[in-house]
Amino acid sequence: MDLTPFARTGSHIVMPVDGTAAFVVSSNLRDKKVFDLYRIDARSGARQLLQTNPGNVAWWGVDRQGRVLARVALDGADSRLQGPQADGRWRDLAQWSRWETVVLFGLQEDGRRAWALSNRGRDKLALVRFDLDSGAEELVHADPAVDLDSVVLSRRTQQPLVIHSMPGYPARRVLDDGLARRLDVLAGDGPADVQIASMDDSETVLVAVVTTDRGSRSHLLRGDRPAQLLGENSLSMVAAELASTRPITVTSRDGLALHGYLTLPPGVQPRGLPMVLLVHGGPWIRDRWGSGATNRALQQFLANRGYAVLQLNYRGSSGYGRAFMEKAIGEFAGRMHDDLVDGVRWAVASGVADPARVAIYGASYGGYAALVGATFTPEVFACAVDVVGMSDLASLLKDAPPYWELGRPWWHRFVGDPAKADDLARMREKSPLYRAQQARGPVLVMHGVNDARVKLDQSERMVAALRAAGKPVEYLTFRGDGHGNQKWNNNLALYRKTEDFLAGCLGGRSSGFDYYQLGAWLF
Structure with a gap:
């Protein structure tokens, strides 16, 4: 049953309500710019409006009983944590800069306490106890090198069980000795990201997912019994044929430590290889170790075709602290x-x-980076692959979807406000669309026609500009998909086009036409 049958609308589960078939859900059904709160019964589909967004609420805090205990409202340069009053109004509880991050979770049933991942007054996201009455934080755990990623709470005690981070390989701190032993057995001797997917109320039966650079496997753990394999993803089924990925560190020209990952094709000497620089999107996310990373294991596909694959968390990437992220302010097509x-x-x-055989590939911001590589530094890259990337920064923001409204100040801070003449001029200077004549090597552009974030027009105009300048460009669109493909036939077309294009540019392997491709055409 579709519980949110709303056209052109986003809906997200906020909290399942204990002991019921109900969920608290956020949706921009009423106003596409902001998200209201609803309680939806999964049996009947009945929907009840709980809270109407006044236009500036970026987060709702709901406990496991479905009670709305807090919200975060944006007010200029400030974020204000607010709590409900008996008269229906809201009062301020705490305040922090809009540019700081406080991720609240695990609201206590008394409505006065919570946990948070916070960098308020510090550089890195750390685990803190958060007092909802005073807004005070008590530091519990921090990693000096990176932000903390996530925390698993006990449903019984509401205390932390596992704390995850990723300085290079995945790291976890398990606070329960018995649980630590059970998870360590699953992880084995090598690096692995072990995540608890679900637990029963007794916390003795759980599902754990073990992810490496060669796929993921799900296990059922019941008390002291041996772990039972539930299943594995398609990469894990061919793990023996896959490449290994290792963390690397690069020093930038201005002395900044840049972390990333290198994947090398198996069975060949790692010398003078054709290479693909695989750029993550966002840009305020990061590349991670493991098959569930941002590029959806594309590195394994490329390594299989004979390429070294370099992934770099350039300045502006998340995970390395606020100072590292803020070094990207004003640096699109610059130091980034x-x-x-x-x-x-x-x-x-x-x-x-091999310096003569390097391609740049990316999606979303990564697609923009690929176009920047093709037009700003064409001497570095033999060719470029842009997937759903932006070519004109000003029109990206002018045509942004309504639900970006509360995030616009972030874009204005890092990139510019196209409503301001000086910013508009700088955004034009940093837009590949206006430098098409500088391209040298071939460019492949691919885009979903239903993309709501980066409109198809961004690619249409870039392709037209490259063609008008007499530059080699190939163009492929995906019907029925948007900002990233979900349909298998579109994904197959993307991968096939990618391998053929790179084979012509860098000389790697292409598998050639097969019956799966024929099936994609037919279905």
């Missing part, structure tokens, strides 16, 4: 791109990459 080029230089200097 310099970091990527410095990564290529590192791979060449280390002997891994």
Whole structure:
């Protein structure tokens, strides 16, 4: 049953309500710019409006009984944590800068306490106890190198069980000795990301997912019994044929430590290889170790075709603290791109990459980076692959979807406000659309026609500009998909086009036409 049958609307589960068939759900059904709160019964589909967003609420705090205990409202440069009053109004509980991050979770049943991942007054996201009355924080755990990723809470005690981070390989701190032993057995001797997917109320029966750079496997753990394999993903089924991915560190030209990952094709000497620089999107996310990372295991596909694959968390990436992220302010097509080029230089200097056979590939912001590589530094890259990337920064923001409204100040801070003449001029200077004549090598552009974030027009105009300048460009669109493909036939077309294009540019392997491709055409 579709419980949110609303066209052109986003809906998200906020909290299942204990002991019932109900969920608290956020949806922008009423106003596409903001999200209201609803309680929806999963049996009947009945929907009840709980809270109407006044226009500036970015987060709702709901406990397991379905009670709305808090919200975060944006007010200029401030974020205000607010609590409900008996008269229906809201009062301020705490305040922090809009540019700080406080992720509240695990609201206590007394409505006065919570946990949070917070960098308020510090650089890195740390686990804190949060007092909802005073707004005071008590530091519980921090990693000096990176932000904490996530925390698993006990449903019985509401105390932390597992704390996750990823300085290079995945790291976990398990606070219960018995649970630690059970998870360590699953992890084995090598690096692994072990996540608890679900637990029963007694916390003796749980499902754990073990992810490595070669796939993921799900296990059922029941008391002291041996773990039972529930299933594995398609990568794990061919793990023996896959490449290994290792963390690397590169020093930028201005002395900044840049972390990332290198995947090398198995069975060949890692010297003078054709290489693909695989750029993550966001840009305020990061590449991670493991098959569930941001690029959906594309690195394994490329390594299988004979390419070294370099992934670099350039400045502006999340996970390395607020200062590292803020070094990207004003640096689109600037030092953010310099970091990527410095990564290529590192791979060449280390002997891994052939400088004449380096491609740049990315989706979303990564697609923009690919176009920047093709038009700002064409001497570095033999070719470029852009997937759902933006080519014109000003029109990206002018045509942004309504639900970006509360996030616009973030874009204005990092990139610029197209309503301001000086910002508009700088955004034009940083837009590949206006530098198409500088491209040298071939460019492949691919885009979902239903993309609500980066409109198809961003690619249409870029392709037209490249063609008008007489530059080699190939163009592929995906019907029925948007900002990233979900349909198997579109994904197959994307991968096939990618391998053929890179084979022509870098000389790697292409599997050629097969019956799966024929099936994609037919279905």
